[in-house]
Structure formats: structure tokens, C-alpha cells
Amino acid sequence: MVKAGQMKxxxxxxxxxxxxxxxxxxxxxxxxxxxADLQGTSAELQxxxxxxxxxxxxxxxxxxxxxxxxxCLDQDKLEVMSxxxxxxxxxxxxxxxxxxxxxxxxxxxxxxxxxxxxxxxLFDNGQKNSEEYSTYVSVCEKRKETGYVYDNxxxxxxxxxxxxxxx
Numbered sequence: 001m002v003k004a005g006q007m008k009x010x011x012x013x014x015x016x017x018x019x020x021x022x023x024x025x026x027x028x029x030x031x032x033x034x035x036a037d038l039q040g041t042s043a044e045l046q047x048x049x050x051x052x053x054x055x056x057x058x059x060x061x062x063x064x065x066x067x068x069x070x071x072c073l074d075q076d077k078l079e080v081m082s083x084x085x086x087x088x089x090x091x092x093x094x095x096x097x098x099x100x101x102x103x104x105x106x107x108x109x110x111x112x113x114x115x116x117x118x119x120x121x122l123f124d125n126g127q128k129n130s131e132e133y134s135t136y137v138s139v140c141e142k143r144k145e146t147g148y149v150y151d152n153x154x155x156x157x158x159x160x161x162x163x164x165x166x167x
Contacts, residue, residue: 055135139155
């Protein structure tokens with residue numbers, strides 16, 4: 001009778017250990033399913049950040065032509081920020097590259113600063129593996145002719161690049 005009681009205690013202990021391991025396996029399976037697409041979700045969030053940064057960058061006081069205007073870039077500020085000055089903002093930009101192409105009838109791309117330029121490279125961190133997103137903006141500059149000051153605006157394409165993480 002004592003041996004039968006010991007046998008039942010051993011069976012109960014074995015069942016408790018087996019149930020414990022079963023729940024551990026179920027937990028591992030659940031965690032694997034939950035974190036299976038974690039890298040894809042991270043890439044999707046980076047893509048959404050790059051797309052939302054288009055309007056944020058266009059409306060920054062460093063580039064915006066007027067605080068009341070949305071998606072309007074000041075050409076004078078673009079000329080200052082293009083070149084080496086924009087790269088000093090390395091930690092400031094949330095993206096890997098920022099470029100502005102003024103849409104004109106000329107097919108030739110002339111980098112600013114220069115005469116009749118139509119391309120501003122504001123920032124580039126040198127990342128080769130990047131994906132670019134763009135939107136159309138206005139690029140305006142103040143002009144004075146015959147005693148009147150007015151905004152001369154052109155259509156441009158703001159291009160923002162984001163880093164693509166490799167597996």
C-alpha cells in the first residue's frame with residue numbers, strides 16, 4: 001500500500017512537470033508568432049517616418065519661406081543650406097538624404113550653388129542602400145522689380161531618403 005501511494009505521488013509529480021513544460025512550449029510558440037514580423041514592422045515604421053518627415057522638413061523654419069505657408073521652401077535658404085552647411089546638421093535630420101529638384105523645362109540637372117541651378121542637395125550621409133520618397137512643394141524667392149516686391153515661385157520636388165536595414 002505504501003508503494004502504491006509513492007507511485008501515485010510520482011505520477012502526479014511527473015504530470016505537473018509535463019504540464020509545466022507544455023505551457024513553456026506554448027509560451028515559446030506564442031512569442032515566436034508575435035515577434036515573427038518584428039523586422040518587417042520596424043521597416044514599415046521607418047517608411048512611415050520618412051513619408052511624414054516630408055511635410056515636417058518642408059515646414060521647418062530653417063527651410064520654410066513663411067510660417068503661414070505649408071510646403072513652401074525659401075530658395076535663399078535652400079542655397080545657404082546646400083553644400084557643406086547642410087551637412088553640419090547631421091544629427092538634426094531624421095533621414096539619410098534631402099534633395100530638392102526644381103521642375104523646369106530644362107532636362108539638364110545643375111547643382112546649386114551655380115548659375116541657373118535647379119538641384120539642391122541639402123544633406124546626404126553617404127548611405128548607399130537607401131529608399132527615397134518625394135512630394136511636390138513650392139520654392140519661392142523674393143524679387144523686386146519696378147518698385148514692387150513679390151514672391152517668384154516655382155514647383156519643385158522634395159526628395160527624402162531613408163536607410164534600409166539589411167538582414
